[in-house]
Amino acid sequence: MSHAVHKDYAGAKLGMWLFLFTELLLFGGLFLLYAVYLKRYPQEFAAGGKQLNWVMGTANTVILLTSSLCAAMAVSAVQRDERRRAVWLILGTILCAAGFMVIKYFEWSAKIGHGIYPGSEQLKAGAPGGSVFFSLYYMTTGIHGLHVLIGGALLGWVATRVKSGAVNAGDYVLLENGALYWHLVDLIWIFIFPLYYLVL
């Protein structure tokens, strides 16, 4: 290349973190709704929470923690110029993302099969608290699931850049930011898991 490309790594990372803060506030709002409605409908929330499968929730927690480990290791691998290993680690993260979505699919389809989904006759006939609980459940895990899909696609693209050498030991902020986004997905799940699957 004949012209010098301007790079600002500190700026790129700062921008990513600022974006992640807005994500924290987005999910913070959903957790706030959860807390306020839990206070208003404690019985209905307890009944709703007991219908969620905590074994599947635990499996998804282990899967996401492992995916985050792979993403963090991929950053270390690129820093050490071990690009082949980094690509495999990113593929590991994406495999975990796929596993997470498969379990989520089984959870959601089991619930929908039992007539529990926003606007279903069963929820409309029941107490208002039950319908609030499941609306929040679908909203929160739905937006989180969307983040898993986006994060997986993003890391897939980053993996091709690592493979081609565009991301390397001297220039890896793209992978770092991709990994940061992925860790945020894990971070949000760390709170969704106890609140929806365990404490009710």
Place this chain on the structure above:
Amino acid sequence: MSEQDHIVSYGKLTLIWLALLALTALTVGITRLELGGWKVLGALTIACAKAGLVIAVFMHMKYEGRLLRWLLFLALATLAIFIGFTFFDVLYR
């Protein structure tokens, strides 16, 4: 990127992952017991500890400069204020 960028070793990352798995097992364990309101407090405390490990090591916050740390503090303080003030309203209305 600059020479002084910190490289976290695979061993350290694996240790953090094991700690996160142990904390997950602990949180599942204590919430299976009948502890009443303590269950929520315990589970949230463990979740915050897990989040701290992920942010500090996996997200490299431990190795970042003052700017990012203060911004993180600002974002968490904003979150705490808006959750806290909502609760003043909800609990004492």
